[in-house]
Amino acid sequence: QVQLVESGGGLVQAGGSLRLSCAASGRTFSSSTMGWFRQAPGKERDLVAAISWRGGRTYYADSVKGRFTISRDNAKNTVYLQMNSLKPEDTAVYYCAARSGVGVGTQYEYEYWGQGTQVTVSS
Numbered sequence: 252q253v254q255l256v257e258s259g260g261g262l263v264q265a266g267g268s269l270r271l272s273c274a275a276s277g278r279t280f281s282s283s284t285m286g287w288f289r290q291a292p293g294k295e296r297d298l299v300a301a302i303s304w305r306g307g308r309t310y311y312a313d314s315v316k317g318r319f320t321i322s323r324d325n326a327k328n329t330v331y332l333q334m335n336s337l338k339p340e341d342t343a344v345y346y347c348a349a350r351s352g353v354g355v356g357t358q359y360e361y362e363y364w365g366q367g368t369q370v371t372v373s374s
Contacts, residue, residue: 252277252279252363253276253277253349254275254277255349255365257271257273257345257347257365258368259271259272260369260370261369261370261371265337267337267372268335268337269370270332270334271334271370272331275328275349277363280325280349281325285321286301286302286356286361287321287346288345290343291342291343291344296358298310300312301355301356302321302322304325306322306323306325318335337370344369347365348363349362349363
């Protein structure tokens with residue numbers, strides 16, 4: 252079992268930055284692939300970024316490449332999403348998720364989810 256709690260969301264102007272954190276509890280965190288997803292009103296939940304259990308491999312959606320950075324600290328059971336050069340279209344609820352399988356996977360392959368944190372980018 253893995254429990255996930257996100258924090259760090261908020262309101263920011265376009266061009267600004269936010270850093271999301273996801274604190275995990277549970278013995279399997281360090282062996283889990285971690286992902287950040289987001290869901291805007293009326294839209295599907297999309298994968299934004301993912302990181303392998305050792306942190307050596309990362310994945311980014313095209314829409315955030317060069318602006319977002321995912322990282323993890325297994326000693327602190329925490330995964331981060333640094334978001335720079337934010338745009339209004341980044342506005343969404345951001346979710347942290349964990350999966351025990353190898354590889355990025357689809358949202359349906361992530362077994363554990365946080366409650367989400369709202370990110371709002373004003374123009």
